[in-house]
Amino acid sequence: MRTSAIAVSGLRKTFGDKVVLDGIGFEVPAGSVYSLLGPNGAGKTTTVNILTTLMTADAGVVQVAGHDVASGTKGVRAAIGVTGQFAAVDDLLSGRENLLLMAELKRVRNKEKLISGLLERFDLVESAQKLVSTYSGGMRRKLDLAMTLVGRPEIIFLDEPTTGLDPRSRRTMWQIVRELVADGTTIFLTTQYLEEADELADRIAVLSNGKIAAEGTADELKRLIPGGHVLLRFTDPAAYRHAASALREEATKDDEAQSLQIPSDGTQRELRSILDWLDSVDIEADELTVHTPDLDDVFLALTERTDTGLTTGTNYLNKAAISQ
């Protein structure tokens, strides 16, 4: 019994003199969700293209479903399903005809039953007879995934499956991915949404500049970076100066933003003691936010580049804010 659905080692790929993948390696256990996370241009799609036989590697060993992608290409292709970044559907066919095309190419028996089932599952019954060119982006993406499921591939590659989808369609996609995993399918997912990797993936690899910067479960990755903090903001410069001098031992200050950061693990008990203590030294901030480390921090810390100006400042968007 094989336990690794995908095994990659020393994978390298260069385009001209640009090194896209600089010797990456990872293993994906069968029946799990593995997420490759990285900023645009990190090499996610290149990795998927190599794993799905669309591109050949310059060096390294890549095994998918027990077959080598170079020598056992046919075996790999028979075992996988791919939903790429751009919906791979045929505009001039109807939704039903697209599914029928896949069923025929995969030599599926009992096509009608399978197609009706998929149309129902993906909520496409009403538009099944319409040409795909009339479909919305979300419908195309759903049809794309439905086509990928034809023939029940054991490993499914999803390359940024929810990029450009509205929140509702995104949740539908996530639900479908969970159902697939429950059926024993292995999922290889690339995404630039940390929330998505956090929601779905058993293991996450952070790809940065052609290398895997970190790999592990979401919790393991979160533990890699320093703990959280409480952020105090002031509007009154006098109040800020007073607080800054009172807290000069404990807090890191930011004069420009008139804010102070106090290290904290974000537990209720610690928060209460911070508040009590702030009261005792007569500090009243205009805004207090609790910041716990999440994948955003991991991602930003690991994929930090020279142009950090672009990536900082987004950290506080998802945080629960407590205003005083």
Added chain:
Amino acid sequence: MSTVSTAMADSAIMLRRNLKHTLRNPVTVFNAILFPIVMMLLFVKVLGGGFDVGAGVDYIDYATPGLLVMTISYGLGATSTAVNDDMTKGIINRFKTMDVSRGAMLTGHVVVTTVRCLVACSAIIGMAFLMGFDPGASAAEWLGVLGLIVLVSFAAAWLTVGLGLAAKSPESAGMATVPLIMLPFLSSAFVPSETMGTGVRQFVEYQPFTPIIEALRGLLAGNPSSGDTIAAVAWSVGFAVIGYLWAVSSFKKRA
């Protein structure tokens, strides 16, 4: 299933896909028939009276073979555009990650092109009869005409698939077939090569469309020339092989 029968079955599936595309977009077929008919009316009714194509020869009888070849070449633009369009869409990448025969995605286009050429040529022959076309061909010679049209269409289709794959965009793919549309004018399609200037005449006599047109003309007149027919078949087979090799190798290169 053996590799060959799998490839055949895959090709049949892809052919059905391309046929559906053609039926959904009947303008392509209509266009492929309309333009040659307009050219036919122009040459036969407007210009033909002024051409000297030999004593006792009706211009419609002289021009029909050339119009057939023009009909084939005119219909190719749609194919190269469709092939290129296919490449720029994700659906081809989906097929490539599946265990689908590599050639099947291309043979579908080739067969549909050949069928479309046949339909358009039948319409042109029908139109020619309405305009007084009076061929002397026997049943066997008609069969030869059919065979040659199929062979030329098939060869041109492979070459066009190659052009479509080599082009950078669907628009430039369509433009790439323009020389194929122009070549019949620089042949013996509408006037005999003897009436042309020396330089042009040499080009006309050595370009592939001339023997093809002459072979069709001979067959339709019931007076086949074995030299032209052999040359026509040789050119076609050559183009088919080159087109096929070119198309398959560029298909493999385009990820």
